[in-house]
Amino acid sequence: MSCSRSTNMHKDITQKLFALAQGAKSIVVTTHINSDGDGMVASLALQMLLKMNGLASTLVTDGEDISRYGFLMRDQVVEPFHDQMRCDLCIVLDCNSFDRIGNRRLLVDTAINVVVLDHHVVEHNPIPATLSLIDHAYGSVGILLWHCLKSAISKLDASSRKYIADCVYVTILNDSNNFSNANTNHAMFATAAELAREGILPHLLHMAYLQNHSAKEMLYVGKSLANIRLLADDSFLFLHSDYALAQELEINPSDYMSVTRWVQGVSGLKAIAYFREDHPGDWKISLRSLELNVQEIAARYGGGGHRKASGLSLKGSLQEVQQIIFSALQTAHPIS
Numbered sequence: 411m412s413c414s415r416s417t418n419m420h421k422d423i424t425q426k427l428f429a430l431a432q433g434a435k436s437i438v439v440t441t442h443i444n445s446d447g448d449g450m451v452a453s454l455a456l457q458m459l460l461k462m463n464g465l466a467s468t469l470v471t472d473g474e475d476i477s478r479y480g481f482l483m484r485d486q487v488v489e490p491f492h493d494q495m496r497c498d499l500c501i502v503l504d505c506n507s508f509d510r511i512g513n514r515r516l517l518v519d520t521a522i523n524v525v526v527l528d529h530h531v532v533e534h535n536p537i538p539a540t541l542s543l544i545d546h547a548y549g550s551v552g553i554l555l556w557h558c559l560k561s562a563i564s565k566l567d568a569s570s571r572k573y574i575a576d577c578v579y580v581t582i583l584n585d586s587n588n589f590s591n592a593n594t595n596h597a598m599f600a601t602a603a604e605l606a607r608e609g610i611l612p613h614l615l616h617m618a619y620l621q622n623h624s625a626k627e628m629l630y631v632g633k634s635l636a637n638i639r640l641l642a643d644d645s646f647l648f649l650h651s652d653y654a655l656a657q658e659l660e661i662n663p664s665d666y667m668s669v670t671r672w673v674q675g676v677s678g679l680k681a682i683a684y685f686r687e688d689h690p691g692d693w694k695i696s697l698r699s700l701e702l703n704v705q706e707i708a709a710r711y712g713g714g715g716h717r718k719a720s721g722l723s724l725k726g727s728l729q730e731v732q733q734i735i736f737s738a739l740q741t742a743h744p745i746s
């Protein structure tokens with residue numbers, strides 16, 4: 411890991427980004443499918459930064475419910491993707507692959523210029539970009555924005571800076587799971603200290619973002635936890651939420667927070683695999699391990715992420731997809 415590097419070598423791309431933005435008649439900011447509190451919230455921050463510089467943009471979603479970011483909404487311009495959408499400049503955050511952008515590939519393919527800002531390892535189908543900054547040393551893409559657009563952010567008034575700091579802090583809460591994931595490091599704390607200096611209130615952001623669960627969501631989590639199974643001499647923990655559960659509770663599972671966070675820290679495990687059935691036979695799988703390289707497994711099946719935390723999609727019955735993951739974990743490489 412090049413963690414120490416990230417504290418010293420932030421590359422400020424403000425000039426290049428703003429040159430592209432000023433030359434564009436229309437700007438889209440977007441992120442990966444199954445958006446999360448890093449990509450989506452970093453998009454909110456970037457839209458604000460552009461707006462404060464007189465540059466209008468549209469945040470294009472996949473149509474997902476983004477109400478859980480309601481506490482960060484300030485007249486943002488957000489539109490779900492449709493086929494007729496076009497833009498001069500398409501800025502993609504927290505994603506560098508066509509595999510993770512879904513139908514919004516059309517926006518990238520037809521844009522005059524594309525900017526990719528990300529902190530994931532480059533896997534399949536990289537998105538070609540006019541300007542790209544991809545560095546896995548950053549704990550969240552929000553942290554990347556904070557440092558690499560610093561010369562623009564520092565010129566904002568105090569309240570806009572505070573807004574962007576709030577957003578960046580939420581991206582940290584999301585990607586570090588409240589400073590508990592393996593990406594928590596000196597650079598992340600140093601960034602958090604800078605954000606605190608801008609006046610953010612971490613306890614309120616924590617409550618608004620990480621503790622904002624409905625009773626229904628807790629029921630979904632609880633019923634998923636009741637499915638815990640231990641395999642391979644109790645070294646693999648598997649759990650799942652099937653489509654029937656989502657239907658029973660009348661929820662869209664992809665609108666909910668990660669169930670894996672509730673099993674992180676279970677002692678004696680080599681790996682955790684969480685299986686979520688979003689449509690019948692259509693499983694989104696999250697892999698977590700401190701010992702095994704789960705990114706290799708995810709990449710083999712068209713997914714991606716980080717060595718210790720990755721995701722992929724598989725089709726089949728629960729038994730079938732669990733067998734695939736079980737075999738892959740048994741032959742997985744240790745993290746060197």
Ligand SMILES: [Mn+2]
Nearest residue numbers: 448504551585
């Ligand atoms: Mn991220």
